[in-house]
Amino acid sequence: MARYIVRRLLWAFLMLIAVSGVVFVLFYVFPSADPAQLRAGRQANEDQIQAIRESLGLDKSVLEQFWIYIKGVFTPFDLPGTDATGPLYFGHSYQSNADVKDVIFSDLPATALLVFGAVIVWMAIAIPTGIISAIRQRSLLDRTTMVTTLVFISAPVFWLGLVALYLFAQDVGIIPIFPGIGSYADADSFPAKCASMILPWLVLAAATAAIYARYLRSQMIDVMQEDYIRTARAKGLPERRVIAKHVLRSAITPIVTLLGLDVAVLLAGNAILTETVFNIPGVGAETFNAIKRSDLPMIQGITLFGAFFIVTLNLVVDIVYAYLDPRVRYE
Amino acid sequence: MRMKVLRALVPGLLVVAGLLIAACGGSDETSTSGTSEAAKQYAAPTEAPSDAQSGGDLTVIAASDVDYIDPGAAYYQFTYMVTSATLSQLEGYAPADVEGPTPLLATEAPTVSDDGKTVTYTINDDVKFSPPVNRTVTSADVKYAIERSLLPGVPNGYVQTYLAGVEGIDKAIKEAQDNPTGGAPDISGITTPDDTTLEIKLTNTTSIGVIGALTLPVSAPVPEEYAKQYDAENPSTYGEHQVATGPYMIQNACVADDGSIVSKKCDGELTGYTPNKEIHLVRNPNWGGEAGSPPDWDFRPAYLDQVTIQEGFADTVSASKKVLSGSAMVNGDFTTPPSAIKQAATSGEEGQLTLTPSGGNRYVALNTQSPPFDDINVRKAVLANSNRTDLRNTRGGELTGPVATHILPPEFPGFEEAGGLEGPDLDFIQNPDGDPELAAEYMKKAGYESGKCEGPDCEITMVGDDSPPGSDTAAVVKSQLEQLGFKVNFQKVTHDIMYTKFCSTPSNAPEVCPNVGWLKDFNDGQSMLDPTFNGANVVPENNSNWAQLNVPKINKAIDDATLIDDPEQRKQAWGEVDDMIMAEAPVIPYIWDDQANIQSADVAGVVNKFNANWDLAYTSLKP
Numbered sequence: 001m002a003r004y005i006v007r008r009l010l011w012a013f014l015m016l017i018a019v020s021g022v023v024f025v026l027f028y029v030f031p032s033a034d035p036a037q038l039r040a041g042r043q044a045n046e047d048q049i050q051a052i053r054e055s056l057g058l059d060k061s062v063l064e065q066f067w068i069y070i071k072g073v074f075t076p077f078d079l080p081g082t083d084a085t086g087p088l089y090f091g092h093s094y095q096s097n098a099d100v101k102d103v104i105f106s107d108l109p110a111t112a113l114l115v116f117g118a119v120i121v122w123m124a125i126a127i128p129t130g131i132i133s134a135i136r137q138r139s140l141l142d143r144t145t146m147v148t149t150l151v152f153i154s155a156p157v158f159w160l161g162l163v164a165l166y167l168f169a170q171d172v173g174i175i176p177i178f179p180g181i182g183s184y185a186d187a188d189s190f191p192a193k194c195a196s197m198i199l200p201w202l203v204l205a206a207a208t209a210a211i212y213a214r215y216l217r218s219q220m221i222d223v224m225q226e227d228y229i230r231t232a233r234a235k236g237l238p239e240r241r242v243i244a245k246h247v248l249r250s251a252i253t254p255i256v257t258l259l260g261l262d263v264a265v266l267l268a269g270n271a272i273l274t275e276t277v278f279n280i281p282g283v284g285a286e287t288f289n290a291i292k293r294s295d296l297p298m299i300q301g302i303t304l305f306g307a308f309f310i311v312t313l314n315l316v317v318d319i320v321y322a323y324l325d326p327r328v329r330y331e
Numbered sequence: 332m333r334m335k336v337l338r339a340l341v342p343g344l345l346v347v348a349g350l351l352i353a354a355c356g357g358s359d360e361t362s363t364s365g366t367s368e369a370a371k372q373y374a375a376p377t378e379a380p381s382d383a384q385s386g387g388d389l390t391v392i393a394a395s396d397v398d399y400i401d402p403g404a405a406y407y408q409f410t411y412m413v414t415s416a417t418l419s420q421l422e423g424y425a426p427a428d429v430e431g432p433t434p435l436l437a438t439e440a441p442t443v444s445d446d447g448k449t450v451t452y453t454i455n456d457d458v459k460f461s462p463p464v465n466r467t468v469t470s471a472d473v474k475y476a477i478e479r480s481l482l483p484g485v486p487n488g489y490v491q492t493y494l495a496g497v498e499g500i501d502k503a504i505k506e507a508q509d510n511p512t513g514g515a516p517d518i519s520g521i522t523t524p525d526d527t528t529l530e531i532k533l534t535n536t537t538s539i540g541v542i543g544a545l546t547l548p549v550s551a552p553v554p555e556e557y558a559k560q561y562d563a564e565n566p567s568t569y570g571e572h573q574v575a576t577g578p579y580m581i582q583n584a585c586v587a588d589d590g591s592i593v594s595k596k597c598d599g600e601l602t603g604y605t606p607n608k609e610i611h612l613v614r615n616p617n618w619g620g621e622a623g624s625p626p627d628w629d630f631r632p633a634y635l636d637q638v639t640i641q642e643g644f645a646d647t648v649s650a651s652k653k654v655l656s657g658s659a660m661v662n663g664d665f666t667t668p669p670s671a672i673k674q675a676a677t678s679g680e681e682g683q684l685t686l687t688p689s690g691g692n693r694y695v696a697l698n699t700q701s702p703p704f705d706d707i708n709v710r711k712a713v714l715a716n717s718n719r720t721d722l723r724n725t726r727g728g729e730l731t732g733p734v735a736t737h738i739l740p741p742e743f744p745g746f747e748e749a750g751g752l753e754g755p756d757l758d759f760i761q762n763p764d765g766d767p768e769l770a771a772e773y774m775k776k777a778g779y780e781s782g783k784c785e786g787p788d789c790e791i792t793m794v795g796d797d798s799p800p801g802s803d804t805a806a807v808v809k810s811q812l813e814q815l816g817f818k819v820n821f822q823k824v825t826h827d828i829m830y831t832k833f834c835s836t837p838s839n840a841p842e843v844c845p846n847v848g849w850l851k852d853f854n855d856g857q858s859m860l861d862p863t864f865n866g867a868n869v870v871p872e873n874n875s876n877w878a879q880l881n882v883p884k885i886n887k888a889i890d891d892a893t894l895i896d897d898p899e900q901r902k903q904a905w906g907e908v909d910d911m912i913m914a915e916a917p918v919i920p921y922i923w924d925d926q927a928n929i930q931s932a933d934v935a936g937v938v939n940k941f942n943a944n945w946d947l948a949y950t951s952l953k954p
Binding site: 046092 | 825
């Protein structure tokens with residue numbers, strides 16, 4: 001197991017370098033706004049723009065910029081033209097001059113609260129719904145829940161967010177019962193922050209819960225056809241025990257994989273729409289701002305950070321697999 | 332201050348605009364006084380009510396952050412909303428100031444020597460910096476503030492343009508660029524004979540441009556002994572450690588929420604600023620006045636206790652609803668979208684909606700260096716054919732501003748001289764709804780017998796915004812060009828890419844840029860017409876003369892106008908320049924924006940006409 005983990009970590013390291021390279025290439029190959037011109041202001045002359053370009057290191061070749069970046073993130077060497085040394089030096093924002101790492105870490109609590117709260121909500125909805133639909137196939141309840149889940153899967157998150165706001169937000173809603181837009185920033189205690197997340201949790205969880213419920217249902221239906229389930233029933237095990245101990249345990253394994261990826265992707269800033277609609281100051285909202293302002297260091301930092309989460313959680317999921325499914329062994 | 336595009340307008344903009352006009356009983360009629368009827372109906376108060384209440388906390392709802400927190404680089408209306416409350420530049424703008432500023436840090440308007448080459452300011456001797464500096468401001472602090480703006484780490488976008496005539500500035504610029512972390516360079520033409528005198532020597536008589544630029548935040552004093560450690564970094568971090576001289580300050584560890592001094596010796600790092608999230612203003616304990624009662628040297632009453640600017644409200648429709656239905660809130664950097672304007676106009680309380688001429692314009696630039704628009708008759712045909720009312724409607728209809736007929740905006744020096752709202756006496760600009768017959772005549776004059784564009788030159792490229800309302804405007808422009816026979820290849824990109832990669836880069840500029848516009852730097856024609864239509868200002872990158880107009884007689888008229896000192900003659904000269912530009916038909920001007928601002932019902936907001944935003948130092952909460 002230890003060898004397996006070390007091998008995976010080495011691959012993760014190489015993958016993070018590759019991700020950095022891809023982001024660099026994307027930024028330079030596809031048209032993006034010139035950060036130096038944006039920073040210089042509308043009447044700045046060529047010399048001023050060139051001076052800013054130099055101060056941001058944009059006058060260097062793409063390869064050189066990439067090397068400096070990689071050095072900063074992964075090595076402890078001094079960086080030319082900066083007072084920062086790596087590792088984990090992601091640079092400074094072109095726009096605000098803030099340290100990218102500091103910004104991401106300051107954004108992370110809001111995103112983590114959003115994501116983990118939403119995970120609890122969607123798992124709390126998806127697991128019972130999936131189980132009930134699976135064991136009562138083609139019943140009215142099954143059909144109703146499956147149609148409902150289809151509606152939530154089809155609804156874009158930003159639309160669902162706006163509908164939720166206009167219905168239930170205290171500031172702009174018709175039935176003002178939940179804290180509204182920007183309430184996270186106003187909240188000064190953990191319970192208040194949780195209250196401000198109720199609508200975002202529900203919105204973010206809605207589509208995901210629907211997907212999980214449908215996935216769990218189909219997994220359980222497949223598992224229930226297996227011989228060992230028939231054997232368990234023939235041995236006289238109570239149905240509740242058959243479902244909980246044998247069917248669910250097998251059916252939930254792929255869900256764990258899915259969950260690991262989803263959590264990683266959301267922590268990486270992919271809750272961008274939910275965070276933007278509800279004005280939650282998290283990694284997603286930061287991503288939105290960075291893209292809007294062609295802020296390469298911030299885009300790069302968030303992407304790498306996201307890749308790190310995805311790689312790490314994948315590894316965690318693989319380890320958890322071994323415990324969930326005794327057939328899985330790592331050599 | 333490139334115009335920020337509203338990216339979050341709801342679909343159906345035109346429908347909403349139509350409803351809006353109907354709801355308000357609006358028409359396209361405009362007065363001849365320089366302000367549209369709508370702007371008159373919803374005119375913003377420019378002074379606080381007589382019973383204005385002191386105290387209370389205000390929240391400003393904003394979509395984005397300021398452009399720069401560093402006052403030396405600040406160059407955007409929304410940023411000025413903050414700096415006008417926290418800083419004291421040599422001269423500032425009281426809410427009603429339109430044509431000229433009011434002395435602020437200076438005791439009076441500057442004196443200009445008889446030869447027009449020396450500008451002298453006398454500054455107040457009882458202005459103090461906020462904690463942790465806590466000392467009296469001297470003229471040397473103003474000199475340092477200007478000099479540090481030349482550092483590459485303080486990306487000022489206007490000083491090198493307007494202060495180009497200051498003695499020794501070229502040498503200082505070179506020094507700063509050669510040694511970006513070596514401290515602010517000395518500008519030999521700026522001297523401080525004593526602690527209250529600032530003398531600026533010019534190489535020519537361009538004092539009005541210099542005086543105009545020094546009404547902007549760059550002339551707000553900066554204490555060298557405190558700032559130099561931060562200015563030695565590139566980019567400078569003084570912005571994150573700045574000290575204030577206005578009634579408010581961005582909170583730092585020295586000062587509590589109520590403005591009381593916690594510690595006189597904190598490191599000065601701002602605790603009230605988180606980029607893209609929040610700016611928290613508290614009272615500056617060293618200002619010298621009380622809420623509602625400014626010190627002798629200042630004119631800002633500063634009623635509020637605290638101001639919190641909450642950023643990140645990307646959906647401006649819901650943000651506007653929040654302001655209108657909430658308490659103690661105003662909008663910040665975004666123009667109120669049409670649906671919210673309608674809500675405020677029809678069901679809001681009186682005063683919740685205000686319209687103020689922004690001092691800006693929007694136009695479609697035709698590339699005068701590229702066929703077929705290098706032919707003046709083709710350009711005139713395009714202008715004649717253009718339905719500018721339709722173009723204006725893509726921005727939200729009448730309540731967003733009158734249909735433009737020339738460049739200089741309403742209430743701006745030279746506006747009336749350029750023809751006022753009716754515009755210059757040019758047939759191709761007369762009909763705001765377009766005149767296809769006249770357009771056909773001009774096309775024939777250009778050699779297109781059918782009255783429509785034919786041939787390979789008529790296959791043109793247009794680069795515009797990829798999101799509303801800019802993309803809506805571009806779509807209408809495309810349709811109007813196609814009516815004249817052009818085959819338009821419309822490339823949609825983000826607003827910033829449109830400028831930096833295409834329209835502002837002449838080597839890569841398309842034939843048509845449908846989403847450009849300009850906002851004044853200060854109230855003088857130079858700030859509106861020189862960067863945008865002087866052929867000498869066509870530069871390889873960051874070019875603002877998007878039409879690439881380069882007509883020697885216009886260039887000369889602009890250069891001559893910048894040297895005129897007499898305000899009346901200057902207005903006349905800029906008005907004439909505006910007429911000369913329009914006679915060349917390089918652009919289709921379609922709107923002079925009115926800034927739509929909204930406030931909660933319990934706010935007694937005051938709008939500053941200079942930047943068409945709420946003036947935080949005059950706004951109060953209703954009793």
